[in-house]
Amino acid sequence: MINKSGILDEYARYKNVVENIKDVIWELDTKLIFTFITPAVKKMTGYDDCEIIGQCMLNFLTNQSKKVIMDQVKKREASGNRDDSPLYDVKFICKDGHKIWCEVCVKPIFKDGALICYIGTTRDISEKKIYEKKLKEMIAEQKRINKQLENLATFDTLTGAYNRTKFEYFITCETKKAEKYGTTFSIGIFDIDNFKKVNDVNGHDKGDLVLHDITTLIKNTIRATDRLFRWGGDEFIVLFPDLNIENALVVANKIIEAVDSYHFDIEGKSISISFGIGSYNCYENMDQFISRVDKALLRAKATGKHTIEQC
Secondary structure, X not given: OOOHHHHHHHHHHHHHHHHHOOOEEEEEOOOOEEEEEOOOHHHXXXXXXXXXXXXXXXXXXXXXXXXXXXXXHHHHHHHOOOOOOOEEEEEEEOOOOOEEEEEEEEXXXXXXXXXXXXXXXXEEOHHHHHHHHHHHHHHHHHHHHHHHHHHHHHEOOOOOOEOHHHHHHHHHHHHXXXXXXXXXXXXXXXXXXXXXHHHHHHOHHHHHHHHHHHHHHHHOOOOOOXXXXXXXXXXXXXXXXXXXXXXXXXHHHHHHHHHHHOOOOOOOOOOOEEEEEEEOOOOOOHHHHHHHHHHHHHHHHHOOOOOEEEO
């Protein structure tokens, strides 16, 4: 049997814990009015406990946090759940007007099946939120840097076309597919006719703009499955997956027509291109295939330019 002195000691012990614990312990009635709160609230918010008791909890929260609490109250009422002790992150408005992030743990108390009050704790997590924000910013920055690195490894920085590294990747995929399933694909190699003259007359900045505009123009002309690569200088390669030479020629002619009809921001306004085009032969390696199509381009240049030679 516990004697009177022992009971008083136990009461004093609990009282000491409640009054000195860093977290704020509180009780609300069913209308969310404070009926009890520990003195630790003074250090956390600037309010004395007597200034809070009798006030509605919502009066001390930002509008967004009020909505969080009311939504959770409605959700609990709808579900009828009596056993959970949910955690909420809310913004509390301190006595001097500044706001702090708090983690609130709420436990509804029932008697004879009826809700009689809520008990809970509030913890200042402002420092935690600052670190979370910094971490999110660091992650976002890392993602941005990774995206930049990915773009550098994938795209030509001047034109936005795929670079040579990605050409090797995509054409290897097409080669494996052709060998496994017996499909075909084609490539076209083109360059800009008299591009040196474009640079000499208009300057290299205008020349770079021509390269960029041609890239945009061709991307909008080819199929979604086709790929455009900058091979070097003013030379480009178009990869035509699943197209034989005849169908690839149709697309190549559309590209030439699109370039012919576009007004570039240079003297004379017009630009023309020459094309070499060919379909993959499984008996040749990639270097041989590219060399064969490149020779077709040279023939197109030698026969007057602004034309297509197939091989």
